[in-house]
Amino acid sequence: MTHANLLVDTARAVGFLSRLPVPARFFDGYDGSLTRASRAFPLAGLIVAAPAGVLLAATLAFGLEPLVASVLALAVMGGTTGALHEDGLSDAADGLGATRDRDRALAIMRDSRIGSFGAAALILSYGLRTSALAAVCAAIGPLASMAALLAVAALSRAAMVWHWRVLPPARTDGLAVAMGGPDGASALFSTVSAAIIAALLIGSFAGPFQALGAMAAAAAATAGFSRYVRSRLGGQTGDTIGATQQLSEIAALLALALLT
Known part of the structure; x- marks a missing residue:
């Protein structure tokens, strides 16, 4: 692996995960x-x-109140990602919450309309993330809060890769299938790099115990949700991958709010 290859992969990942502009040269010959x-x-x-x-x-x-600052930050995050992961969470909640039948759940998850379970999931997600981030901000200050938010973003994206890797596709088509799945080396690299990022950012500004707590909470949420999805659907979808990001982010922020 070269630095140039990692730069290209990062640019392509940014292009997939967000609405941020990425130079076209990074996609030359890209399949x-x-x-x-x-x-x-x-x-x-x-x-x-x-x-x-x-x-x-x-x-x-x-001097803005932590709660207001947190709402604004998460609003910007949603705009930057195009609410990609929130969409996955709401679709997954609708499918998994509305029925016990696997095929019916998968069909509901493909419906772009939002249902009551999806709406409730979004309300809970924003409420928990906002309040937890506000508590962190009040406890550790501006720069440390920024570092924590960045670290949690890295952890939750690694959680997506882990969920995607350990579960087979629930469908024979769909975005997660079309994009291919992470291989073992990619999953390992994403996990290790996220742990290093969290250790450096959270460990330096809040403390090593807080860093370990955030990593453990994100890992537990990811493992628990992946096990549940396996039992309900038999595998992952693009929506469950997005939901994994949201759940691991919630868990990591709640752990930081508890430990700081």
Whole structure:
């Protein structure tokens, strides 16, 4: 692996995970596969979360209340990602919550309309993430809060790769199938890089115990949800991959709020 290859993979991952502009040269001859580019998801998470992190630190530094600053930061994050992961969470909640039948659940998840389970999941996701981030901001200050938000973004993108890797596709078609799946080397690289990022950012600004807590919470949420999805659907979909990002992000932020 060269630095040039990792840069290309990161650019492609940013292009997939966000609406941020990426130079066209990074996609010359690209077949659309994320098998290798998935290794760069945590690095892409740092880039995707950077605008929200900068806004969070700036608004806190100028005296804005942590709750308001957190709402603004998550709003920017949603705009940067195009609410990609929130869409996956709502679709997964609708399918998994509305029926016990596997085929019916998969059909519901393909419906673009949002149902009551999806709406409730989004409300809970934004409510929990906002309140947890606000508690973190109040405890550790502007720069440390920005570092925590960036680290959690990296952890939650690695969680997506892990979920995608350990579960087979639930369908024979769909986005997750068309994009290819992470291979073992990509999954390992994404996991290790996310752990290093979290250790450096959270460990340096909040403490090693907090860093370990955030990593453990994200891992537990990912493992628990993956096991549940396996039992209900037999495998992953693009929606469950997006839902994994949201659930692991919620878990990591809640752990930080508890431990800081």
